[in-house]
Amino acid sequence: MKLYHGTNIDFDHIDINKSKPNKDFGRGFYLSADYEQAKNMADIKVEQMETGMPLVQEYSISEIEMKSLKCMTFDDYTEEWAKFILLNRNNPSAVPAHDYDIVIGPIADDRVGVQLWKYESQLIDLPTLIKRLKYMKGITFQYFFGTERAIKLLKRI
Numbered sequence: 001m002k003l004y005h006g007t008n009i010d011f012d013h014i015d016i017n018k019s020k021p022n023k024d025f026g027r028g029f030y031l032s033a034d035y036e037q038a039k040n041m042a043d044i045k046v047e048q049m050e051t052g053m054p055l056v057q058e059y060s061i062s063e064i065e066m067k068s069l070k071c072m073t074f075d076d077y078t079e080e081w082a083k084f085i086l087l088n089r090n091n092p093s094a095v096p097a098h099d100y101d102i103v104i105g106p107i108a109d110d111r112v113g114v115q116l117w118k119y120e121s122q123l124i125d126l127p128t129l130i131k132r133l134k135y136m137k138g139i140t141f142q143y144f145f146g147t148e149r150a151i152k153l154l155k156r157i
Contacts (some may be wrong), residue, residue, distance in 0.1 A: 002157070003031035003059045003143055006041030008052030014151045025103040026088045026096050028146035031059060037140055058157040065153045066102060074105030077133035079126050081105055086116065101150040107142045
């Protein structure tokens with residue numbers, strides 16, 4: 001399987017500690033199976049950091065190797081997915097909120113983030129949150145590699 005990582009600076013070694021805390025699936029290395037999605041992320045990083053150039057790194061990992069790891073997959077926006085996102089985004093500790101090596105699931109982008117905020121602010125309930133998310137167009141998925149064991153299986157192409 002090919003996966004892509006959008007960045008503004010090239011690097012050879014993946015360091016999970018350089019990842020920001022409180023991301024969708026926690027502190028880790030995020031990739032996409034969609035080249036264009038990774039390219040868009042690279043463009044955004046250049047804009048945010050005001051340095052570097054958009055770059056898409058390409059990686060491979062075998063499905064057999066992935067099966068040797070502890071993985072969680074969310075196929076759609078669900079109550080379980082929303083609770084998992086909020087658990088990671090609101091984790092006050094440096095200790096990960098879960099013990100999965102790899103998590104695959106929808107990205108909580110800005111549009112989704114607004115709905116999550118409404119839920120956290122008790123402006124909508126959980127069923128309403130999920131209903132609104134399911135009607136959004138353009139669901140995009142991300143691959144989270146959150147342990148050194150998982151990172152070691154990624155081969156840069």
